[in-house]
Amino acid sequence: MRFRMSGCGGIAVLSAFALICAAQAGEISSRKYVAFAWEFEDATPSNMLAAVESLDRTPIDGVGLSMRIYARDGKRIRARLMDQPALEWADLEPWVPVMRELTSHRSMRESMMKSICAPTNRLDWTDDGSWRRVSATMRNIARFAKEGGLKGCWVDDEEYHGQSQYYWCPGDPPYERLCEIVRGRGREVFSAMFSEYPDMTMLFFRFFTRVYQYNNCEDWESARRARGDLWPAFLNGLLDVLPPTAKIVDGFEYGYRFNAESNTYYWGHSMQKGRFVNHVSPENRTKYFEQVSSAAAVYMDMYVNPEGKRWYAPPLNGSRSERFIANVAQATHAVDEYVWFWGEKQCWADWKGKMRQRKSVSTVTWEESLPGISTAMEYFKSPSVFAANRIGNLKKSGKFKPVNLNSKCVKPDKVDSDGLAKPYSCWSDTRYGSAGKYGFDSTFGEDDTSSLFAEGVAHGCFVMSSGKVEPGKIYLVGFSAKGDVVGGNIEWKCGAQWRFSIPGISIPVSEPDANGWRHGLTAIRIPEGADGFGFQLSVRQSAGERSWFDNVFYCPAE
Template identity: 30%
Template sequence: MIRMILRRKISRVGLMTVLSLLTVPCGCARTSSSAADPVMPPAGQSRPKKLIQYGWGVPDAAELRQNHRQMEQDPFDGIGFRVKGRVPGSGSAAAFYAFRPERIEEAWLAADYEDLRHVRFEKFTDNFIVINAAPGTLDWFDDDHWQIAMHNVALNLDAANIVGCKGVIFDPEIYTLKDRMAPLWRPAALRKDPGKFERFAAQSRLRGRQFIETIGRKMPRAVVLCLILASYPANKVDAFHAPDVSAALTATEYALLPAFLEGMLDGIRPGMTIVDGNEAAYKYRTPIEFFEAYHMISQSTGRLISPENRARYQTQVQVGHGLFLQKTFRGEAAPENKARQFERIVYHALMTSDEYVWIYNEDWFWWPPRLRKLPHGINDAMRNARDRIAGRDPRLLRNLSTEADAPPDRQHRRANVTSLAPGDAPPSVDGDLSDDAWSNALRIGRFVMRGTQFDPDAETRAWITCDAEHLYVAFRCIEPFMTRLRAHGVEPDDAVWEGDSVDVFLSIGSAPEPFHHFIVNPNNVRWDGRGNDPASFDGRWRSAVTKTAGAWDVELAVSWSEMGMEPPSPGTTLRVNLCRARRAGTAGEFCTWSPVAEGFVEPTNFGYLTFR
């Protein structure tokens, strides 16, 4: 029974792995370990955790000069900024697009350098010059191209040194410049003939060394925060377990990026640091995802590095995370709930980074002042996350509610259900949701992802109704990958939750516990129990499932007498939750009606259902 509960709460990684990760003080220097070892940094070497802002509205030198004092009022440790380097006669900005065969002249940056001489940061200690790999119009085999590109990089570094930057934000993504876009990391010749991978990889490694050596000459203790690095393509194709790593990487758009990192490690100076900024964290919603990523970057990716560079990878490459505001501040959740969710995401990102977390924005802006537009509570959410990392008393954290007297159970869902009128036909429980009883039933509101306020990728709809004899529940599970449905189990009380399934929780009284628990899978194999013990309840209840091209529907009916309960009288409130475990087309998507923290079996987080 304990194993069953744990599988409901932690479904993607082994319990021992999770427990070991939860005890890891990330932010420490790492040591090499075997593939089976958990990440165990040595104690006493923890670094301060830092938040860096970078995104749309990234300031240039002129905006820094004008607004840097105001910027320092926001809860960051630093920012990413650009220098423009205006091309004479055209006025177009060119400097931050350094990876190009066209030479940028120092005179073009004269205005940027002058503006930066008037910037004196006081609070922001970790600022970064932004250098893009775009437009990426470089030939890996053309030495002249790369000599010019490194000259362009050096001009950016001169600007960074004027304001005492910590280092460089390097964005490998290739953006359009004047309608040109070059597949730098997977050239057409490599795409056409994957057999050329080793030849291209050798050149990428050479150029990576040139890049880090150029930075090192100008900034001997630079931090190079790479928004995307080797872990991104490696994890995308599971190169860690591929029989042919080169062939696996060639299939990705960042095929040559791991070799570029190898070159950076070849040429890195002892005082320098590379940060894998883990842009993939944009999509993370749960603590486990951050912990898994820390292990994947620090350990699994490290094992792909050549033996001569593994010690440098372990000691000079940090794990960071990128957070995308639009992934949190969207949907229908109340503003304070979104702020609380962002606080949790920032906290877990900081907890599982070695030092840096960078926050990316598009539709929301901290600056420039004329464009400033922020969601409710975002700055206080970040301050709370930082205070939690520092061990501050939780009672002293900032209130993120839009109301000063917000009740503590504000996130619990509430709904009212009306019994069927005498003479109304109940649902027939045949899997067909077209019965009139469902047309008039309570439609349960939006389902959210476990541990978040995010919408799942596949929608779940549900209805509840009742009469003097039964409670009736219906689900419509939208599923774009119907052919990939996973129905686990054959006999009643098999581990049906290990595949696609729906859950119904219903308290026996007004308190959350004890409760009844019912599970149905797409093959109508069922599990039931009082609490989480299948032996404690073996009731006679009905269920049916139908499948269509884009969904699977579930109906179930449980008699009040079978559950040992009287039919609820008007005004009675019971605790209820409806949940869905989705496995089709995904490693696991778990959503609930009333939000939960980690797993479905959280009675205190059940919603409230009042009978009318």
């Protein structure tokens, strides 16, 4: 293929390529990043609207909002919603249009509204009136989230005032009886919420991972009783009424200290999927496995706090940014869908007006404190989506230029004994059958008359080795292929040596377009221990079958 960047034909071909790959990338499950911070809890909807465009420039997909609005009587609605009189819909409804405008922004699509949080003073589990009031408030919070275009609600179970809401206390009914009552309260509160928003996502900072300390117990039930723990009963009440359309996210807040070097993000995921099911009643376990999603928590301040602080993450290769990036990379890979962030020292948004004077608001952004994290985070969420977006940007600016030689796959004047020439070579595994043949086809291509071909190769690939690349840098890689069993992958190199101990990358490949061409596109981040890579274009064929490859390229993402 020939890229004629100065002519309309070349631009059209590249546009089609990017569109196909963008559509392909959209079908791949992207991870999502949700930010929680005092900067968002202290912001009114109007404050958020003034700052939302700055959030659109970050990798954040949503934020944790709090009910910082004012009722009809002019009084502020308190964030601790379980403490106050029942929240009335008439106080919330006027704010719905503002929330809809806010959630129309890219960075707000996964935003959630604060709901359940521990009250300042312990509520009596046997007091029907108190729990009727809480249920009424939560019903309206869920309705507000639904009508305002929010993804759902979030729950912070931490008892900041030591009120022991979720533990047996003197004066309570006997433990077994109290667990039955608490489970009933769970059904009462959450059924009210799901009745208004049956397809909501509900993110808990700690779902069953709140009680991870029972992990090493032989008898989980006796361990819960010994502590008078009521939290599992409350959550089983939720699971009793969980509709099939809703999703629960377990944020595993205790994972703030996880780190990639010890693979603890993977450990956390496996625990959430396995051991914590011991807290789930047998009748709810199918719901738990199908509708409870594992997430990871990242405490941003650990990466900017000075050494000696309780919450501190040391540099990696001399860089605090690299430590953050390594941990977020593994966290993103380990979870089902969400990674959430808590941060206090810096800000995600560029706040305006009086918000800049608030103690919770810094004039320094996280990207300024930890350079490079925004690009890395965008990449980790979905390399394919990242690549499709970057290809589009490079095309628009006229800066798309493959680094590799002969990305157009044009036959040179001289070829080697395999019918190829640098930068292309080939490899076949004859244990599977014929080595077949490889070469340049000067009669056929995606939009011209040049391409690579493989014919009758039982199991093999073209290999294109990159030049020297720098660890930590992100490159875009892509190709077009026409054939049945065709694909592409990346294997790492250091000098002339392959480094198969570093996991390679399989490049997603689209379905055929109208002309039968499939398109592979992704982004790769060069790992430590590698200074190059091999771009392998693979085929598996029957005798006489022919496949073609075209538009083979790699280039820097920036």
